[in-house]
Amino acid sequence: MKTTSKKQYILHTELHKPYKKPNNRITYIHRESNRPPSIIKNLPQCIEKCLTNNSSNAKIFEDAAIPYNEAVKKNGHVKALKYAGKKTNSTTENENKRKTPNKETKETKTRNRRKRRITWFNPPNSKNVSSNIGKKFFNLLNSCFPPNHKLHKINNKNTVKLSYSCTPNIKQIISSHNKQIINETSKKASTTKLCNCRDKPSCPFKENV
Structure with a gap:
């Protein structure tokens, strides 16, 4: 694409x-x-x-x-x-003026803002699966980590997010497999030591010349 x-x-x-x-x-x-x-x-x-x-x-x-x-x-x-x-330039300038707050308020907001640690769950997307994976996953999350659990602060709906991932197609799988084999053979060929003798004809290992 x-x-x-x-x-x-x-x-x-x-x-x-x-x-x-x-x-x-x-x-x-x-x-x-x-x-x-x-x-x-x-x-x-x-x-x-x-x-x-x-x-x-x-x-x-x-x-x-x-x-x-x-x-x-x-x-x-x-x-x-x-x-x-x-x-137009006028509309973008007006929008920027509305969006950008004062310098003092901006500094205080950035100072007080705490970065949220989010854990992502990326299941592979497939139309063949009829189950609602997201709903089942969050139900499982709530049952395993209820509010009285000591790990509820880390594992809850606000800190764990779900997003489907795209799996590679057959062409991508075959091409990646072929690349892996080619890289392995090229590495083996490069690791074979060749002769470093000054007098090449008198080298006892002529196959490495």
Whole structure:
């Protein structure tokens, strides 16, 4: 899955547009693939945001989004890519003024803020599993570490979070296996000591020359 596109500047017009290599094939994960729902749902939005940031205006976006729209539709995604628009400088300045508090309050907040130690549980995602793994996991957490337990401060819903992970497909498994075998053979070949004699023809171990 590749959602990034580089920015190409047009010097004589002072505009920029998304750049794609001529022979580059755009591929995305299919809508029915065995991936977490959040990834599949947010994929068109990520592509849309990336193309919008790399486009100066809506016309450039529409011209550049044609192959990306085709790739998205080909993989079963219904949503078409649309130009999201960019915020003006005045709106961003006003938002920054609202968001950034005074210096004194900011320093006191950072001083008093304590970093929460979170433990993540990342089970592999699979559509073949019908059980609600997250619900069962947190029920198990509550039953094993009730409020009167001495480890409840460490193991509770606020300190333990759950996020599904993507397992590698068959192609990735085979390629990683092949790389491992190739690396092992190359290491063995590099560890064999060769002859360091000054007079090579008179070396008793001619097979190491």
